[in-house]
Amino acid sequence: MLFDTHCHLQFSAYKDDADEVYKKCANRGMLLNIVGSQRDTSVRAIEYAEKYPNAYATIGLHPIHLISAEVDEEEIQFKSREEEFDYNTYKKLAEHDKVIAIGECGLELYHLPEGMNAEEAIRIQSVAFVEQYKLAQEMNLPMVIHVRDAHRQMIDLIKTLPGIRGVVHCYTGNWDFAQEYLSLGLYLGFTGVITFPPKKTDPKSQTDLLEAVEKCPMERILIETDAPYLAPQAYRGERCEPWMVEEVAKKIAEIKGLSVDETITQSTENARRLFTRLKP
Numbered sequence: 001m002l003f004d005t006h007c008h009l010q011f012s013a014y015k016d017d018a019d020e021v022y023k024k025c026a027n028r029g030m031l032l033n034i035v036g037s038q039r040d041t042s043v044r045a046i047e048y049a050e051k052y053p054n055a056y057a058t059i060g061l062h063p064i065h066l067i068s069a070e071v072d073e074e075e076i077q078f079k080s081r082e083e084e085f086d087y088n089t090y091k092k093l094a095e096h097d098k099v100i101a102i103g104e105c106g107l108e109l110y111h112l113p114e115g116m117n118a119e120e121a122i123r124i125q126s127v128a129f130v131e132q133y134k135l136a137q138e139m140n141l142p143m144v145i146h147v148r149d150a151h152r153q154m155i156d157l158i159k160t161l162p163g164i165r166g167v168v169h170c171y172t173g174n175w176d177f178a179q180e181y182l183s184l185g186l187y188l189g190f191t192g193v194i195t196f197p198p199k200k201t202d203p204k205s206q207t208d209l210l211e212a213v214e215k216c217p218m219e220r221i222l223i224e225t226d227a228p229y230l231a232p233q234a235y236r237g238e239r240c241e242p243w244m245v246e247e248v249a250k251k252i253a254e255i256k257g258l259s260v261d262e263t264i265t266q267s268t269e270n271a272r273r274l275f276t277r278l279k280p
């Protein structure tokens with residue numbers, strides 16, 4: 001059973017056809033984890049999880065919504081809306097039985113508001129991350145962790161948080177950082193980025209990423225799309241949809257010398273081990 005462990009089907013990119021996109025996924029017998037990025041998208045993730053039998057929700061506050069900034073994700077541009085993490089609001093959401101994780105939350109130095117330095121951003125984001133860690137611990141849920149240009153700071157912070165469970169989603173780092181996350185008990189989520197050709201300006205980053213895929217033990221790998229972003233190479237330029245996660249499985253299978261079926265079975269088994277609230 002194919003499982004897109006990280007998508008945003010509740011985002012406005014699907015405002016006209018979320019039902020059809022879900023149907024395409026359900027016809028393939030897929031599972032979906034619909035991930036919130038702030039309060040309204042977390043509430044909507046739960047609404048979708050109620051409406052769609054094979055969909056689950058993750059609720060939390062993304063670091064780009066802590067500080068308002070101009071954001072440009074592929075062709076989608078928006079101004080992030082600032083929000084403070086309110087523990088009780090999110091705790092109420094987390095009590096829903098289709099909520100399987102807390103997130104996405106984490107550290108992000110890629111989208112920095114003008115005039116803010118990295119230390120200040122990391123300080124603000126760390127406070128919100130630790131709050132969400134506390135909520136995850138209280139609710140006995142894993143975390144969906146977002147990291148962009150801040151692996152060192154993220155690993156150092158996670159080391160101070162005992163018992164943390166979760167996945168570092170859309171992992172695009174190298175094997176060195178990957179090993180540190182793995183030694184902290186975390187899973188790595190890979191997206192369509194692993195199917196991209198190397199960047200002309202920075203071919204090494206893709207080689208490093210593929211090395212991480214190759215060396216990461218199969219039982220710690222999750223697959224995801226991060227749809228509507230990051231359509232795999234076969235669909236580059238299109239809006240990404242959760243069923244495209246099969247391309248990620250294909251690439252992992254190729255790198256690891258496994259069949260696509262084995263890759264899908266193993267990664268879904270991993271996801272079920274991590275997301276303990278998922279119904280069998």
Ligand SMILES: [Zn+2]
Pocket residue numbers: 104146147169170
């Ligand atoms: Zn993310």
Ligand SMILES: [Zn+2]
Pocket residue numbers: 006008035104226
């Ligand atoms: Zn995401």
